[in-house]
Amino acid sequence: MSRLLQRLFGRLPIGWLQLTHNRTRFAAAIAGVAFANVLVFVQLGIMNSMAVATLRPYEFFRADIIMSAADANAIADGGNVARQWMLQALANPDVIAGMGLFVANVPWDRGQTDISLTTFGIDPFKQDFISPKIAADLNLLQVNDAAILDRLARGITRDEAVAIRPQTPLSFETDGRTIKAYNTFSGGGGFGGDGYMLVSDQTFLSLFPARSSAAPDHILLRTRPGTSVDEVSEQLRGQISDSSLRIRSYADAMAEDLRYQQTRRPTGVIFGFGVFIGILVGLIIIYQVLSTDVADHLREYATFKAMGYGSRFFLGIVFEEALILGVFGFIPGLIVGTTILTVMAKVTTLPLSMTLVMAASVFVGTIAVSSLSGAIATRRVAAADPADLF
Structure with missing residues (x-):
């Protein structure tokens, strides 16, 4: 892995070496990121299943226009016409x-x-x-x-x-x-x-x-x-x-029903907050790992800074660590999240499944959150005087 990362970054993979120096801490960090990914995957899976379940009854019928009562926010709600x-x-x-x-x-x-x-x-x-x-x-x-x-x-x-x-x-x-x-x-x-x-x-x-x-x-x-x-x-x-009367195109009725379920019904709001909590947990975990790692290697960073290395060098190291944590945490999170959604789908018969869009969006989100955590963690090094770090 060190050789692969050295070819990828064009330098010694300092971030990888620092993370793997303490394998127990590294494994705990990966588990934390994976846990955050699982939270997001499950919540996104439930939100997607709600969207599929909301639109499914519309698929039973073929119409261009639907006339409904004023209070008909969903196909199963509202008064008579x-x-x-x-x-x-x-x-x-x-x-x-x-x-x-x-x-x-x-x-x-x-x-x-x-x-x-x-x-x-x-x-x-x-x-x-x-x-x-x-x-x-x-x-x-x-x-x-x-x-x-x-x-x-x-x-x-x-x-x-x-x-x-x-x-x-x-x-x-x-x-x-x-x-x-x-x-x-x-x-x-x-x-x-x-x-x-x-x-x-x-x-x-x-x-x-x-x-x-x-x-x-x-x-x-x-x-x-x-x-x-x-x-x-x-x-x-x-x-x-x-x-x-609410006179709408059939397509508009579907879109309005879905929007109502996701933004005004308690279930949709709760699942949305669940995704947000999962992202917040991942941000805190990665920041805590990177912040602790930076604190443990302040003297080494001070030496590099005294030798003339600038903030971009330190930012690159921490971003390297953030990228490693994001990728290595995403893989087990994807496996566990897929397994949980499969089991839930079998038990509940809800349309729960792992989609390519979900996996791609969570992966990009994980890298973005990891990078943000890394940027926050490097502020201490960037603002420090080498003489004060020894």
């Missing part, structure tokens, strides 16, 4: 189709555990509004109390999900009704429920008799190909009688 506004929207020549979307959580008593399924009530005859991966099975929902179940939902075993077929449906009780799942689709547990379920709007209304077919949770609209979705949305805002 009168179906009459869909009829007004269809009067616009650029709007070619509309569909009401019902949303609610359905409990499922599994014996030892209870799970909650975010359930969407849809019109099974409007395949154009449904993802192609699901649309082929919509005819199954024409039967009363029929459902298509999320095979990745928490509490559902793999063997149980594989066995669900039109010939061998899975029956379960919820709120006094028997629901039969005739097929499955890929969803996954989220932060608002343990999985998803699709039923027809009529089955949904039988599950929630207090709800009305005239008041879905959202209205999805399809526009004529080639038209500007933003322009049509603006036209509808002036055309619809209820000015309190």
